[in-house]
Amino acid sequence: EAGVTQFPSHSVIEKGQTVTLRCDPISGHDNLYWYRRVMGKEIKFLLHFVKESKQDESGMPNNRFLAERTGGTYSTLKVQPAELEDSGVYFCASSPLAGGSDTQYFGPGTRLTVL
Amino acid sequence: AQSVAQPEDQVKVAEGNPLTVKCTYSVSGNPYLFWYVQYPNRGLQFLLKYITGDNLVKGSYGFEAEFNKSQTSFHLKKPSALVSDSALYFCAVRDSFSGGYNKLIFGAGTRLAVHP
Numbered sequence: 001e002a003g004v005t006q007f008p009s010h011s012v013i014e015k016g017q018t019v020t021l022r023c024d025p026i027s028g029h030d031n032l033y034w035y036r037r038v039m040g041k042e043i044k045f046l047l048h049f050v051k052e053s054k055q056d057e058s059g060m061p062n063n064r065f066l067a068e069r070t071g072g073t074y075s076t077l078k079v080q081p082a083e084l085e086d087s088g089v090y091f092c093a094s095s096p097l098a099g100g101s102d103t104q105y106f107g108p109g110t111r112l113t114v115l
Numbered sequence: 116a117q118s119v120a121q122p123e124d125q126v127k128v129a130e131g132n133p134l135t136v137k138c139t140y141s142v143s144g145n146p147y148l149f150w151y152v153q154y155p156n157r158g159l160q161f162l163l164k165y166i167t168g169d170n171l172v173k174g175s176y177g178f179e180a181e182f183n184k185s186q187t188s189f190h191l192k193k194p195s196a197l198v199s200d201s202a203l204y205f206c207a208v209r210d211s212f213s214g215g216y217n218k219l220i221f222g223a224g225t226r227l228a229v230h231p
Contacts, residue, residue: 031217043159045218
């Protein structure tokens, strides 16, 4: 069974540019989470989808961040325009809706560097 | 406020010795606790969890963790460390106010270095 995949693995952009991160959850997992680790600090929650609906987006830093999950499969996280403080590692995680939903499976992360 | 603390930025142990990575938490209600490990250039891998039941939880790669409610701790342990255990370890707790979902609150991570 394929795990959670994320693309790209690394992205280096200049301040003011736009970047789109993609996450493909484990097949059949309706829960999809985005997290971020900035500057070697703790990993922080960004938002949570249940299927295609945003269940909780309380962790989104500001309106420069836009997440979508059309069709309830893969998800994208767009940062527009990117700022220096957006640099960090963005993790995606997924879990089933029931039966083992308490364990999240994480992808390898996307390392974003904003110059 | 709900939080997770990992008081040690780094833990160094000799191969073959026991290891402990510390974690304390603060949440409302009964905690759901997790340990994840991140190897170099890899994503987070699930190690183990405590939801209910026995306070000693066994997980992957020979790791175990002990839930201590009175001390609000969930320390990760292994009887005999391997060099290959060297990695970054994260403790996490489920946010009690996430409406039954599993929004996780993480600690800052502890880097474990096992030397030969």
